[in-house]
Amino acid sequence: MARCAVAQSGDTAETDIFTAIKSDHDTHRALLDRIEDTSGDSQDRRDAWEDFYTHVKSHAAAEEETFYSRMIEKTWGQDMARHSVHEHQELDDLLEDLNQTDMSEGA
Numbered sequence: 001m002a003r004c005a006v007a008q009s010g011d012t013a014e015t016d017i018f019t020a021i022k023s024d025h026d027t028h029r030a031l032l033d034r035i036e037d038t039s040g041d042s043q044d045r046r047d048a049w050e051d052f053y054t055h056v057k058s059h060a061a062a063e064e065e066t067f068y069s070r071m072i073e074k075t076w077g078q079d080m081a082r083h084s085v086h087e088h089q090e091l092d093d094l095l096e097d098l099n100q101t102d103m104s105e106g107a
């Protein structure tokens with residue numbers, strides 16, 4: 001699995017953060033489609049889940065480090081950044097719940 005675009009955006013000045021965030025979110029949708037195309041407790045589902053889980057966790061950490069940390073420095077961005085960090089915490093809880101879920105579960 002390649003590094004998320006947001007993490008890579010810090011490596012070069014050529015990729016702006018908004019393009020990197022959108023690219024990662026597009027990747028997440030594609031990875032969800034990949035999971036949806038699997039069924040049961042299969043290796044394909046386990047691999048698809050692992051790719052999604054790893055990419056989303058990496059993206060969220062990079063987004064907080066590179067984007068939200070800059071927003072929270074500005075008065076205008078503090079509420080949005082706090083709200084977004086809170087959403088990441090909820091997402092993280094959900095990811096951990098799903099990570100413990102039997103892969104053969106349908107819902």
Ligand SMILES: [Fe+2]
Binds near residue numbers: 021025060063
């Ligand atoms: Fe994001």
